[in-house]
Amino acid sequence: MICPKCGAESDKSIKFCVHCGSPQLHSAETQGPEPETVARKPAGNHGLIGYSERINDPAFASYRRQTTAWSFIFAGILAVIVIVSFYIYGENSSEMDNPQALYIGLGIGGMFLSIALLSTISRMRVKGWDGVVIDKKKEKKTRRNKDSNGQYYEERYTLYTVVFKTDRGKIINKSVDDDDTVFNYFEIGDQVRQHKGLGTLEKYDKTGDSIIFCNACSTLNDINDDKCYRCSCPLLK
Known part of the structure; x- marks a missing residue:
């Protein structure tokens, strides 16, 4: 199949051109004319064709704020524990006195807060x-890998990678070890969108899918669900 837009050759089973992402004409030719093929809801509750407007729901902004807040709260708790522990150590140990021990604790505590800020x-x-x-x-x-005794051993694993080409021509690889869920979720030719500030991917054509990922926390949900069971953000469908 030759793409009518860029002239690239693609497999006949692919719905969209793997080079420019344009819809392939053979889909319309084989299925016949059908009104409102974009953003229509198929029969049953198996998703939508088109990117969902639910991404603008205030729940996503709230989730981002909560994630940031919890990052600093967790880092702050760790920092306090480390600082207090080093201070107590300096007061009771013969190996290190305060303020040297306290300074070390402050440095490590500051490192935790810096990590939260960078994240x-x-x-x-x-x-x-x-x-x-x-x-x-x-x-x-x-x-x-190294075991608890300091001995090295070899570990075998399977690396699953999905390769994307953005609308600006950039190649992006998303890989995961020993988990083929995302690998099986996407097919070559699928159009996708990465949402700003989240880094999660939404599939353009969700027709026929039995699962859907939450675009806030990435939790796997049933396609018939309306909200993520973990974070309660709307599912993009």
């Missing part, structure tokens, strides 16, 4: 993009 900044800088799945890879790999 927050990283989430805020996540950019949104539209793209298409151009490849999927399943690789058997080996890595070295």
